[in-house]
Amino acid sequence: MSTDASSLSPSITSMIRLDHMHVLAASHRYHASTPWWRKRAIVNGVCDALEIHAQLEEEIFYPALDRALDSDETLKKSRPEHDQMRATIAKLRAMGPENAAYDGLFFQLIREVAHHVADEETVLLPDAERMLKNxxxxxxxxxxxxxxxxxxxxxxxxxVNAAGTFPIATLLLGSTILLAIRHCLPRSRRAGRGRS
Structure with missing residues (x-):
């Protein structure tokens, strides 16, 4: 990517904060009374987002921060926290929403994530913005x-997970797209269908 294109990109710290906000906002859609199919969609969506986020941090963010910071305790404990999160995700994926432990395990995952996010947003991201400015x-x-x-x-x-997490928005968007397609079809084609 050219230097010009890189300068148009959001900063890595902004992207990490957006990821945190996305996961925590999605988790607020989950309630014990939520239908099972929606619970599964929310959990799968959150788990996918967390797995991708952790991999991105480990491949790109942590190595850069490791070079800039000599030895940081918060950074050292971040990778084991990711491992713990992955273990909790594996347990969630191995069971379904019909399992009595599902709700508690999901809420445990969110507590682990909230703790990790607090460390990153109060220590690592400000350090990165100071040490990796350029x-x-x-x-x-x-x-x-x-x-x-x-x-x-x-x-x-x-x-599929996004559709299950936001069913009303998905229905509205899908209906709008179908109406737009129908509106864009030539009248002769629509009229021809009506005669059959």
Whole structure:
């Protein structure tokens, strides 16, 4: 990517904050009374987002921060926290929403994530903004490229989970698209269908 294109990219710290906000906002859609199919969609969507986010941080953000900071305790404990999160995600994926432990395990995951997010947003991101000032946008561009690769590995899962997480918005969007397509079809084609 050219230097000009990198300068248009959001900073890596902005992208990380957006990821945090996305996951925490999606988790607020989950309630014990939520229908099972929506619980599954929310949990799968959150888990996919967390797995991708952790991989991006480990491949791009943490190595850059590791170079800038000599030895940081918060950074050292970040990778084990990701491992713990992955273990909780594996347990969630191994059970379904009909399991009595599902709600509690999801809420445990969100508590783990909230603790991790607090550490990153109060320590690591400000450190990165101070120590990596000139690298933030190129790192953001690298993160965007890698995210697109990772998202490309599971497009149907992401679409299905998004539809289940936001069913009303999906229905409205789908209806709008169908109406737009119908409106754009030539009248003769629509009239021809009516005669059959």
């Amino acid at each position: 690298e933030l946008q190129p790192l953001g561009a690298a993160m965007t490229r890698r995210r697109m690769q990772l998202l490309g590995e599971r497009p149907m899962d992401i679409a």
